[in-house]
Amino acid sequence: MKRNILLRLAFDGTGYAGWQRQKDRPTIQAIIEDKLAIMTNGPLILHGVGRTDAGVHALGMTASFATDADIPCGGFLHGLNSMLPEAIRILAVEEKEPEFHARINARGKVYVYQLLVGGICPPTQRLYHHHVKHALRIAPMRECLTILAGRHDFACFEATGSRDRNYTGGRGAVRTIFTAELTVGAGEPLPLSFTISGDGFLRHMVRNIIGTLLEVGSGRMSVGGFRAVLAGKDRTAAGPTAPARGLFLKEVFY
Amino acid sequence: MKRNILLRLAFDGTGYAGWQRQKDRPTIQAIIEDKLAIMTNGPLILHGVGRTDAGVHALGMTASFATDADIPCGGFLHGLNSMLPEAIRILAVEEKEPEFHARINARGKVYVYQLLVGGICPPTQRLYHHHVKHALRIAPMRECLTILAGRHDFACFEATGSRDRNYTGGRGAVRTIFTAELTVGAGEPLPLSFTISGDGFLRHMVRNIIGTLLEVGSGRMSVGGFRAVLAGKDRTAAGPTAPARGLFLKEVFY
Numbered sequence A, B: 001m002k003r004n005i006l007l008r009l010a011f012d013g014t015g016y017a018g019w020q021r022q023k024d025r026p027t028i029q030a031i032i033e034d035k036l037a038i039m040t041n042g043p044l045i046l047h048g049v050g051r052t053d054a055g056v057h058a059l060g061m062t063a064s065f066a067t068d069a070d071i072p073c074g075g076f077l078h079g080l081n082s083m084l085p086e087a088i089r090i091l092a093v094e095e096k097e098p099e100f101h102a103r104i105n106a107r108g109k110v111y112v113y114q115l116l117v118g119g120i121c122p123p124t125q126r127l128y129h130h131h132v133k134h135a136l137r138i139a140p141m142r143e144c145l146t147i148l149a150g151r152h153d154f155a156c157f158e159a160t161g162s163r164d165r166n167y168t169g170g171r172g173a174v175r176t177i178f179t180a181e182l183t184v185g186a187g188e189p190l191p192l193s194f195t196i197s198g199d200g201f202l203r204h205m206v207r208n209i210i211g212t213l214l215e216v217g218s219g220r221m222s223v224g225g226f227r228a229v230l231a232g233k234d235r236t237a238a239g240p241t242a243p244a245r246g247l248f249l250k251e252v253f254y
Helices: A028-040 A073-083 A123-128 A138-148 A205-217 A223-232 B028-040 B073-083 B123-128 B138-148 B205-217 B223-232
Strands: A003-011 A057-067 A088-096 A108-117 A130-132 A150-153 A174-184 A190-198 A247-253 B003-011 B057-067 B088-096 B108-117 B130-132 B150-153 B174-184 B190-198 B247-253
Touching: A003 A028, A003 A073, A003 B123, A028 A057, A028 A073, A028 A088, A057 B123, A073 A088, A108 A205, A123 B003, A123 B057, A123 B123, A138 A174, A138 A190, A138 A205, A138 A223, A190 A205, A205 A223, A205 A247, B003 B028, B003 B073, B028 B057, B028 B073, B028 B088, B073 B088, B108 B205, B138 B174, B138 B190, B138 B205, B138 B223, B190 B205, B205 B223, B205 B247
Parallel strands: A057 A247, A108 A130, B057 B247, B108 B130
Antiparallel strands: A003 A057, A003 A088, A108 A190, A108 A247, A150 A174, A174 A190, B003 B057, B003 B088, B108 B190, B108 B247, B150 B174, B174 B190
Protein backbone atom coordinates (compact mmCIF):
# COMPACT_ATOMS: atom_id res chain seq x y z
CA MET A 1 0.00 0.00 0.00
CA LYS A 2 1.36 3.40 -0.95
CA ARG A 3 1.77 6.21 1.54
CA ASN A 4 -0.63 9.10 1.22
CA ILE A 5 0.77 12.58 1.81
CA LEU A 6 -1.14 15.85 2.30
CA LEU A 7 0.53 19.16 1.50
CA ARG A 8 -0.64 22.52 2.80
CA LEU A 9 0.73 25.22 0.57
CA ALA A 10 0.58 28.91 -0.30
CA PHE A 11 1.27 30.61 -3.58
CA ASP A 12 1.27 33.92 -5.35
CA GLY A 13 -0.86 33.18 -8.40
CA THR A 14 0.28 36.30 -10.29
CA GLY A 15 2.61 34.61 -12.73
CA TYR A 16 0.77 31.31 -13.11
CA ALA A 17 -1.99 29.94 -15.31
CA GLY A 18 -3.80 28.58 -12.24
CA TRP A 19 -3.50 25.26 -10.46
CA GLN A 20 -4.14 22.65 -13.13
CA ARG A 21 -1.36 21.37 -15.38
CA GLN A 22 -1.48 22.75 -18.91
CA LYS A 23 0.59 21.96 -21.94
CA ASP A 24 2.38 25.23 -22.53
CA ARG A 25 1.87 27.47 -19.50
CA PRO A 26 3.34 27.35 -16.01
CA THR A 27 0.89 26.07 -13.41
CA ILE A 28 1.22 25.39 -9.69
CA GLN A 29 0.32 21.71 -10.02
CA ALA A 30 2.86 21.08 -12.77
CA ILE A 31 5.70 22.80 -10.93
CA ILE A 32 5.14 20.92 -7.67
CA GLU A 33 4.52 17.59 -9.44
CA ASP A 34 7.78 18.00 -11.32
CA LYS A 35 9.73 18.63 -8.10
CA LEU A 36 8.01 15.69 -6.39
CA ALA A 37 8.90 13.47 -9.35
CA ILE A 38 12.55 14.42 -8.86
CA MET A 39 12.39 13.73 -5.13
CA THR A 40 10.51 10.43 -5.39
CA ASN A 41 12.29 9.28 -8.52
CA GLY A 42 9.18 8.72 -10.59
CA PRO A 43 6.11 10.54 -11.92
CA LEU A 44 3.11 11.04 -9.65
CA ILE A 45 -0.16 12.88 -9.62
CA LEU A 46 -0.77 15.69 -7.13
CA HIS A 47 -4.51 15.97 -6.42
CA GLY A 48 -5.46 19.54 -5.50
CA VAL A 49 -8.47 20.32 -3.30
CA GLY A 50 -9.75 22.16 -6.36
CA ARG A 51 -8.55 24.05 -9.37
CA THR A 52 -7.75 27.70 -8.83
CA ASP A 53 -8.04 30.14 -11.73
CA ALA A 54 -5.09 31.94 -13.27
CA GLY A 55 -3.99 34.78 -11.00
CA VAL A 56 -5.82 33.56 -7.88
CA HIS A 57 -3.65 33.32 -4.75
CA ALA A 58 -3.56 30.77 -1.94
CA LEU A 59 -2.72 31.16 1.72
CA GLY A 60 -3.64 27.59 2.61
CA MET A 61 -4.38 25.38 -0.41
CA THR A 62 -4.17 21.61 0.02
CA ALA A 63 -3.14 18.78 -2.27
CA SER A 64 -2.40 15.10 -1.76
CA PHE A 65 -0.39 12.41 -3.52
CA ALA A 66 0.42 8.72 -3.15
CA THR A 67 4.01 7.57 -3.11
CA ASP A 68 6.25 4.61 -2.31
CA ALA A 69 9.13 6.91 -1.44
CA ASP A 70 10.60 6.55 2.02
CA ILE A 71 10.96 10.32 2.60
CA PRO A 72 9.78 11.67 5.97
CA CYS A 73 7.23 14.52 5.97
CA GLY A 74 9.90 17.00 7.06
CA GLY A 75 12.01 15.88 4.12
CA PHE A 76 9.23 16.73 1.69
CA LEU A 77 8.72 20.10 3.39
CA HIS A 78 12.33 21.20 3.25
CA GLY A 79 13.16 19.47 -0.03
CA LEU A 80 10.25 21.01 -1.90
CA ASN A 81 10.80 24.48 -0.45
CA SER A 82 14.44 24.37 -1.47
CA MET A 83 13.50 23.49 -5.07
CA LEU A 84 10.32 25.52 -5.57
CA PRO A 85 10.28 29.19 -6.57
CA GLU A 86 9.59 31.61 -3.69
CA ALA A 87 6.15 32.22 -5.21
CA ILE A 88 5.16 28.72 -4.02
CA ARG A 89 5.75 27.58 -0.43
CA ILE A 90 4.89 24.32 1.26
CA LEU A 91 3.58 25.21 4.73
CA ALA A 92 3.06 21.74 6.20
CA VAL A 93 3.26 18.08 5.23
CA GLU A 94 1.16 15.40 6.89
CA GLU A 95 0.84 11.63 6.47
CA LYS A 96 -2.78 10.60 5.93
CA GLU A 97 -4.67 7.30 5.83
CA PRO A 98 -4.41 5.43 2.47
CA GLU A 99 -7.92 6.25 1.30
CA PHE A 100 -7.54 10.02 1.92
CA HIS A 101 -7.93 12.39 -1.05
CA ALA A 102 -7.42 16.16 -0.81
CA ARG A 103 -10.52 17.00 -2.83
CA ILE A 104 -12.94 14.25 -1.89
CA ASN A 105 -12.30 14.51 1.85
CA ALA A 106 -12.47 18.28 2.09
CA ARG A 107 -15.32 19.40 4.34
CA GLY A 108 -15.04 23.08 3.63
CA LYS A 109 -13.00 25.98 2.30
CA VAL A 110 -12.53 29.60 3.24
CA TYR A 111 -11.99 32.23 0.58
CA VAL A 112 -11.01 35.86 1.10
CA TYR A 113 -11.54 38.57 -1.49
CA GLN A 114 -9.61 41.82 -1.02
CA LEU A 115 -10.75 45.15 -2.41
CA LEU A 116 -9.40 48.66 -2.29
CA VAL A 117 -12.03 51.36 -2.79
CA GLY A 118 -11.47 54.92 -4.01
CA GLY A 119 -8.31 56.96 -4.37
CA ILE A 120 -5.31 55.55 -6.20
CA CYS A 121 -4.27 51.90 -5.87
CA PRO A 122 -0.86 51.65 -4.18
CA PRO A 123 1.42 49.85 -6.67
CA THR A 124 2.73 47.49 -3.99
CA GLN A 125 -0.83 46.27 -3.30
CA ARG A 126 -2.08 46.05 -6.87
CA LEU A 127 -1.33 42.34 -7.32
CA TYR A 128 -3.42 41.34 -4.31
CA HIS A 129 -6.47 43.61 -4.46
CA HIS A 130 -9.18 44.54 -6.89
CA HIS A 131 -9.31 48.33 -7.01
CA VAL A 132 -12.74 49.94 -7.34
CA LYS A 133 -12.60 53.66 -8.03
CA HIS A 134 -16.05 54.73 -6.86
CA ALA A 135 -17.47 54.50 -3.33
CA LEU A 136 -19.45 51.41 -2.36
CA ARG A 137 -22.46 51.16 -0.07
CA ILE A 138 -21.57 48.74 2.70
CA ALA A 139 -24.96 48.08 4.31
CA PRO A 140 -26.73 46.58 1.26
CA MET A 141 -23.70 44.38 0.50
CA ARG A 142 -23.83 43.07 4.09
CA GLU A 143 -27.53 42.38 3.66
CA CYS A 144 -26.75 40.29 0.56
CA LEU A 145 -24.17 38.31 2.53
CA THR A 146 -26.88 37.21 4.96
CA ILE A 147 -28.93 36.07 1.94
CA LEU A 148 -25.99 34.00 0.68
CA ALA A 149 -25.51 32.10 3.92
CA GLY A 150 -27.13 28.68 4.02
CA ARG A 151 -27.90 25.93 1.53
CA HIS A 152 -28.77 27.17 -1.96
CA ASP A 153 -28.60 26.28 -5.61
CA PHE A 154 -25.81 28.60 -6.75
CA ALA A 155 -26.25 28.03 -10.50
CA CYS A 156 -26.46 31.81 -11.00
CA PHE A 157 -22.85 32.13 -9.82
CA GLU A 158 -21.44 29.17 -11.74
CA ALA A 159 -19.12 29.89 -14.65
CA THR A 160 -20.91 29.60 -17.96
CA GLY A 161 -20.19 26.27 -19.61
CA SER A 162 -18.68 24.90 -16.41
CA ARG A 163 -18.64 21.15 -16.12
CA ASP A 164 -18.35 21.34 -12.35
CA ARG A 165 -21.66 19.53 -11.82
CA ASN A 166 -20.16 16.42 -13.34
CA TYR A 167 -17.39 16.46 -10.76
CA THR A 168 -19.38 16.73 -7.64
CA GLY A 169 -21.38 13.60 -7.19
CA GLY A 170 -24.73 14.70 -8.50
CA ARG A 171 -25.46 17.53 -6.09
CA GLY A 172 -25.64 19.91 -9.04
CA ALA A 173 -25.05 23.53 -8.09
CA VAL A 174 -26.30 23.10 -4.53
CA ARG A 175 -23.76 24.20 -1.94
CA THR A 176 -23.86 25.39 1.66
CA ILE A 177 -22.29 28.70 2.63
CA PHE A 178 -21.33 28.57 6.31
CA THR A 179 -20.33 32.20 6.80
CA ALA A 180 -20.15 35.28 4.58
CA GLU A 181 -18.66 38.42 6.12
CA LEU A 182 -17.43 41.82 5.09
CA THR A 183 -14.67 43.58 7.05
CA VAL A 184 -14.13 47.29 6.43
CA GLY A 185 -10.68 48.76 7.14
CA ALA A 186 -9.63 52.39 7.32
CA GLY A 187 -7.79 54.80 5.06
CA GLU A 188 -7.85 55.84 1.43
CA PRO A 189 -8.16 53.75 -0.60
CA LEU A 190 -10.50 51.97 1.81
CA PRO A 191 -9.67 48.27 2.30
CA LEU A 192 -12.64 45.89 2.16
CA SER A 193 -12.29 42.20 2.76
CA PHE A 194 -14.94 39.57 2.07
CA THR A 195 -14.56 36.20 3.82
CA ILE A 196 -16.75 33.38 2.58
CA SER A 197 -16.66 29.82 3.88
CA GLY A 198 -18.66 26.88 2.60
CA ASP A 199 -18.75 23.16 1.93
CA GLY A 200 -17.83 23.61 -1.71
CA PHE A 201 -17.61 26.20 -4.45
CA LEU A 202 -18.51 26.07 -8.13
CA ARG A 203 -16.14 27.32 -10.77
CA HIS A 204 -15.82 31.16 -10.55
CA MET A 205 -18.44 31.13 -7.78
CA VAL A 206 -16.65 33.46 -5.34
CA ARG A 207 -15.58 35.86 -8.08
CA ASN A 208 -19.13 35.92 -9.48
CA ILE A 209 -20.58 36.51 -6.01
CA ILE A 210 -18.16 39.42 -5.50
CA GLY A 211 -18.92 40.83 -8.96
CA THR A 212 -22.62 40.76 -8.12
CA LEU A 213 -22.10 42.23 -4.64
CA LEU A 214 -20.23 45.10 -6.33
CA GLU A 215 -23.31 45.74 -8.48
CA VAL A 216 -25.27 46.11 -5.25
CA GLY A 217 -22.58 48.24 -3.58
CA SER A 218 -22.48 50.49 -6.63
CA GLY A 219 -26.24 50.94 -6.57
CA ARG A 220 -26.80 49.21 -9.92
CA MET A 221 -28.64 46.32 -8.26
CA SER A 222 -30.95 46.28 -5.24
CA VAL A 223 -30.83 43.77 -2.40
CA GLY A 224 -34.12 42.43 -3.75
CA GLY A 225 -32.49 42.11 -7.15
CA PHE A 226 -29.65 40.13 -5.60
CA ARG A 227 -32.15 37.82 -3.93
CA ALA A 228 -33.90 37.34 -7.27
CA VAL A 229 -30.61 36.55 -9.01
CA LEU A 230 -29.89 33.78 -6.51
CA ALA A 231 -33.45 32.40 -6.77
CA GLY A 232 -33.43 32.62 -10.57
CA LYS A 233 -30.39 30.33 -11.03
CA ASP A 234 -29.54 32.25 -14.19
CA ARG A 235 -25.86 33.16 -14.65
CA THR A 236 -26.69 35.94 -17.11
CA ALA A 237 -28.68 37.79 -14.42
CA ALA A 238 -25.69 38.00 -12.04
CA GLY A 239 -22.87 40.55 -12.13
CA PRO A 240 -19.56 40.18 -13.94
CA THR A 241 -16.74 37.96 -12.67
CA ALA A 242 -14.52 39.98 -10.32
CA PRO A 243 -10.78 39.95 -11.16
CA ALA A 244 -8.70 36.99 -9.97
CA ARG A 245 -6.04 39.14 -8.27
CA GLY A 246 -8.24 39.91 -5.25
CA LEU A 247 -9.06 36.27 -4.47
CA PHE A 248 -7.27 34.11 -1.90
CA LEU A 249 -7.98 30.49 -1.01
CA LYS A 250 -7.35 30.92 2.69
CA GLU A 251 -7.98 27.57 4.27
CA VAL A 252 -9.32 24.06 3.72
CA PHE A 253 -11.07 22.03 6.41
CA TYR A 254 -11.07 18.25 6.71
CA MET B 1 10.03 81.53 -16.95
CA LYS B 2 9.13 77.87 -17.05
CA ARG B 3 6.57 76.32 -14.74
CA ASN B 4 7.92 74.04 -12.05
CA ILE B 5 5.89 70.92 -11.24
CA LEU B 6 6.25 68.58 -8.26
CA LEU B 7 5.06 64.98 -8.51
CA ARG B 8 4.34 62.73 -5.55
CA LEU B 9 4.44 59.15 -6.70
CA ALA B 10 4.47 55.54 -5.57
CA PHE B 11 5.96 52.54 -7.26
CA ASP B 12 6.59 48.85 -6.92
CA GLY B 13 10.33 48.61 -7.52
CA THR B 14 10.30 44.87 -8.13
CA GLY B 15 10.69 44.90 -11.89
CA TYR B 16 12.83 48.04 -12.18
CA ALA B 17 16.53 48.85 -12.11
CA GLY B 18 15.90 51.64 -9.63
CA TRP B 19 15.08 55.30 -10.17
CA GLN B 20 17.85 56.62 -12.37
CA ARG B 21 17.73 56.34 -16.15
CA GLN B 22 20.02 53.67 -17.55
CA LYS B 23 20.85 52.76 -21.09
CA ASP B 24 19.41 49.25 -21.33
CA ARG B 25 17.26 48.62 -18.29
CA PRO B 26 13.81 49.90 -17.32
CA THR B 27 13.92 52.57 -14.62
CA ILE B 28 11.23 54.66 -12.96
CA GLN B 29 12.76 57.97 -14.05
CA ALA B 30 13.03 56.90 -17.69
CA ILE B 31 9.45 55.63 -17.89
CA ILE B 32 7.92 58.77 -16.37
CA GLU B 33 10.21 61.11 -18.34
CA ASP B 34 9.18 59.39 -21.56
CA LYS B 35 5.48 59.79 -20.77
CA LEU B 36 6.01 63.43 -19.79
CA ALA B 37 7.86 64.01 -23.05
CA ILE B 38 4.82 62.72 -24.94
CA MET B 39 2.46 64.93 -22.91
CA THR B 40 4.56 68.09 -23.12
CA ASN B 41 5.71 67.49 -26.67
CA GLY B 42 9.42 67.69 -25.94
CA PRO B 43 12.13 66.08 -23.84
CA LEU B 44 12.53 67.12 -20.21
CA ILE B 45 14.45 66.07 -17.12
CA LEU B 46 12.62 64.72 -14.10
CA HIS B 47 14.65 65.44 -10.95
CA GLY B 48 14.03 62.82 -8.29
CA VAL B 49 14.42 63.57 -4.57
CA GLY B 50 17.10 60.90 -4.69
CA ARG B 51 18.04 57.76 -6.50
CA THR B 52 16.42 54.59 -5.24
CA ASP B 53 18.18 51.25 -5.72
CA ALA B 54 16.89 48.48 -7.93
CA GLY B 55 14.03 46.69 -6.19
CA VAL B 56 13.33 49.41 -3.59
CA HIS B 57 9.70 50.52 -3.39
CA ALA B 58 8.15 53.94 -2.87
CA LEU B 59 4.94 54.96 -1.15
CA GLY B 60 5.63 58.69 -1.46
CA MET B 61 8.64 59.53 -3.62
CA THR B 62 8.88 63.04 -5.09
CA ALA B 63 10.29 64.42 -8.33
CA SER B 64 10.11 67.78 -10.08
CA PHE B 65 10.44 69.07 -13.62
CA ALA B 66 10.31 72.36 -15.47
CA THR B 67 8.01 72.77 -18.46
CA ASP B 68 6.44 75.33 -20.77
CA ALA B 69 3.41 73.12 -21.31
CA ASP B 70 0.05 74.61 -20.46
CA ILE B 71 -1.30 71.44 -18.81
CA PRO B 72 -3.09 71.83 -15.45
CA CYS B 73 -1.85 69.77 -12.49
CA GLY B 74 -4.91 67.51 -12.70
CA GLY B 75 -4.12 66.92 -16.36
CA PHE B 76 -0.66 65.66 -15.47
CA LEU B 77 -2.11 63.45 -12.73
CA HIS B 78 -4.72 61.75 -14.88
CA GLY B 79 -2.69 61.79 -18.09
CA LEU B 80 0.34 60.16 -16.52
CA ASN B 81 -1.69 57.57 -14.62
CA SER B 82 -3.48 56.59 -17.82
CA MET B 83 -0.16 56.05 -19.60
CA LEU B 84 2.02 54.60 -16.85
CA PRO B 85 2.08 50.92 -15.89
CA GLU B 86 0.10 50.09 -12.72
CA ALA B 87 3.41 49.54 -10.95
CA ILE B 88 3.92 53.33 -11.01
CA ARG B 89 1.22 55.72 -9.79
CA ILE B 90 1.24 59.49 -9.56
CA LEU B 91 -0.44 60.38 -6.25
CA ALA B 92 -0.45 64.17 -6.47
CA VAL B 93 0.77 67.00 -8.69
CA GLU B 94 1.56 70.46 -7.37
CA GLU B 95 2.76 73.71 -8.96
CA LYS B 96 5.86 75.06 -7.17
CA GLU B 97 7.84 78.28 -7.29
CA PRO B 98 10.33 78.52 -10.21
CA GLU B 99 13.44 77.93 -8.09
CA PHE B 100 12.06 74.77 -6.44
CA HIS B 101 13.95 71.49 -6.92
CA ALA B 102 12.72 68.14 -5.57
CA ARG B 103 16.13 67.10 -4.22
CA ILE B 104 17.66 70.40 -3.14
CA ASN B 105 14.57 71.61 -1.29
CA ALA B 106 13.82 68.36 0.53
CA ARG B 107 14.02 68.81 4.30
CA GLY B 108 13.65 65.20 5.22
CA LYS B 109 12.62 61.70 4.22
CA VAL B 110 10.95 58.77 5.93
CA TYR B 111 11.96 55.22 5.09
CA VAL B 112 10.24 52.03 6.21
CA TYR B 113 11.93 48.63 6.20
CA GLN B 114 9.66 45.57 6.46
CA LEU B 115 10.82 42.24 7.84
CA LEU B 116 9.14 38.90 8.43
CA VAL B 117 10.84 36.78 11.08
CA GLY B 118 10.64 33.02 11.45
CA GLY B 119 8.33 30.46 9.88
CA ILE B 120 7.80 30.42 6.14
CA CYS B 121 7.52 33.60 4.10
CA PRO B 122 4.01 33.91 2.61
CA PRO B 123 4.50 34.07 -1.18
CA THR B 124 2.16 37.05 -1.51
CA GLN B 125 4.36 39.06 0.86
CA ARG B 126 7.76 38.04 -0.45
CA LEU B 127 8.23 41.01 -2.78
CA TYR B 128 7.77 43.52 0.04
CA HIS B 129 9.56 41.98 3.01
CA HIS B 130 12.96 40.64 3.87
CA HIS B 131 12.43 37.23 5.45
CA VAL B 132 14.75 36.30 8.33
CA LYS B 133 14.45 32.67 9.36
CA HIS B 134 15.82 32.82 12.91
CA ALA B 135 14.39 34.73 15.85
CA LEU B 136 15.66 38.26 16.52
CA ARG B 137 16.18 39.97 19.86
CA ILE B 138 14.08 43.10 19.85
CA ALA B 139 15.43 44.98 22.89
CA PRO B 140 19.06 45.37 21.73
CA MET B 141 17.90 46.46 18.27
CA ARG B 142 15.73 49.13 19.90
CA GLU B 143 18.73 50.27 21.94
CA CYS B 144 20.72 50.68 18.72
CA LEU B 145 17.93 52.80 17.25
CA THR B 146 18.32 55.29 20.10
CA ILE B 147 22.05 55.43 19.30
CA LEU B 148 21.28 56.21 15.66
CA ALA B 149 19.04 59.17 16.44
CA GLY B 150 20.71 62.55 16.20
CA ARG B 151 23.50 64.10 14.14
CA HIS B 152 26.30 61.70 13.24
CA ASP B 153 28.90 60.96 10.61
CA PHE B 154 27.32 57.91 8.95
CA ALA B 155 30.37 56.95 6.84
CA CYS B 156 30.16 53.41 8.24
CA PHE B 157 26.77 52.96 6.57
CA GLU B 158 27.68 54.55 3.23
CA ALA B 159 27.95 52.27 0.18
CA THR B 160 31.56 51.50 -0.61
CA GLY B 161 32.81 53.66 -3.48
CA SER B 162 29.81 55.94 -3.21
CA ARG B 163 30.25 59.38 -4.60
CA ASP B 164 27.40 60.71 -2.53
CA ARG B 165 29.63 63.15 -0.64
CA ASN B 166 30.24 65.03 -3.84
CA TYR B 167 26.55 65.59 -4.27
CA THR B 168 25.68 67.01 -0.91
CA GLY B 169 27.32 70.35 -0.58
CA GLY B 170 30.36 69.41 1.45
CA ARG B 171 28.67 68.00 4.53
CA GLY B 172 30.40 64.69 3.91
CA ALA B 173 28.66 61.75 5.54
CA VAL B 174 27.10 63.83 8.32
CA ARG B 175 23.34 63.46 8.51
CA THR B 176 20.69 63.91 11.18
CA ILE B 177 18.32 61.08 12.02
CA PHE B 178 15.12 62.55 13.45
CA THR B 179 13.41 59.33 14.53
CA ALA B 180 14.26 55.64 14.39
CA GLU B 181 11.58 53.21 15.56
CA LEU B 182 10.82 49.53 15.51
CA THR B 183 7.23 48.27 15.45
CA VAL B 184 6.59 44.62 16.25
CA GLY B 185 3.45 42.98 14.87
CA ALA B 186 1.91 39.62 15.74
CA GLY B 187 1.79 36.19 14.15
CA GLU B 188 4.17 33.78 12.50
CA PRO B 189 6.18 34.84 10.65
CA LEU B 190 6.44 37.85 12.96
CA PRO B 191 6.21 41.21 11.13
CA LEU B 192 8.80 43.81 12.12
CA SER B 193 8.81 47.30 10.70
CA PHE B 194 11.61 49.84 11.07
CA THR B 195 10.74 53.48 10.43
CA ILE B 196 13.65 55.89 10.06
CA SER B 197 13.34 59.58 9.29
CA GLY B 198 16.16 62.03 8.72
CA ASP B 199 17.35 65.08 6.85
CA GLY B 200 19.18 63.00 4.27
CA PHE B 201 20.46 59.53 3.58
CA LEU B 202 23.70 58.27 2.02
CA ARG B 203 23.68 55.65 -0.68
CA HIS B 204 22.56 52.27 0.80
CA MET B 205 22.45 53.89 4.25
CA VAL B 206 19.09 52.52 5.40
CA ARG B 207 19.82 49.04 4.04
CA ASN B 208 23.25 49.05 5.72
CA ILE B 209 21.72 50.22 9.01
CA ILE B 210 19.16 47.40 8.82
CA GLY B 211 21.84 44.86 7.91
CA THR B 212 23.83 45.91 10.96
CA LEU B 213 20.78 45.96 13.24
CA LEU B 214 20.13 42.37 12.13
CA GLU B 215 23.64 41.47 13.28
CA VAL B 216 22.68 42.84 16.69
CA GLY B 217 19.27 41.15 16.68
CA SER B 218 20.91 37.85 15.76
CA GLY B 219 23.41 38.15 18.60
CA ARG B 220 26.43 38.41 16.32
CA MET B 221 27.07 42.01 17.37
CA SER B 222 26.57 43.71 20.73
CA VAL B 223 24.97 47.09 21.28
CA GLY B 224 28.46 48.32 22.22
CA GLY B 225 29.75 46.89 18.97
CA PHE B 226 27.05 48.80 17.07
CA ARG B 227 28.05 52.01 18.85
CA ALA B 228 31.70 51.37 17.91
CA VAL B 229 30.77 50.75 14.26
CA LEU B 230 29.04 54.13 14.10
CA ALA B 231 31.92 55.90 15.83
CA GLY B 232 34.54 54.12 13.70
CA LYS B 233 33.17 55.42 10.36
CA ASP B 234 34.42 52.24 8.72
CA ARG B 235 32.03 50.58 6.26
CA THR B 236 33.79 47.23 6.55
CA ALA B 237 32.97 47.06 10.27
CA ALA B 238 29.21 47.32 9.68
CA GLY B 239 26.84 44.51 8.70
CA PRO B 240 25.87 43.49 5.17
CA THR B 241 23.44 45.47 3.04
CA ALA B 242 19.88 44.25 3.70
CA PRO B 243 17.89 43.25 0.58
CA ALA B 244 16.16 46.00 -1.41
CA ARG B 245 12.75 44.33 -1.38
CA GLY B 246 12.03 45.28 2.25
CA LEU B 247 12.71 49.00 1.76
CA PHE B 248 10.07 51.66 1.12
CA LEU B 249 10.62 55.38 0.65
CA LYS B 250 7.51 56.41 2.55
CA GLU B 251 7.47 60.18 2.52
CA VAL B 252 9.44 63.31 1.68
CA PHE B 253 9.13 66.56 3.63
CA TYR B 254 9.63 70.07 2.20
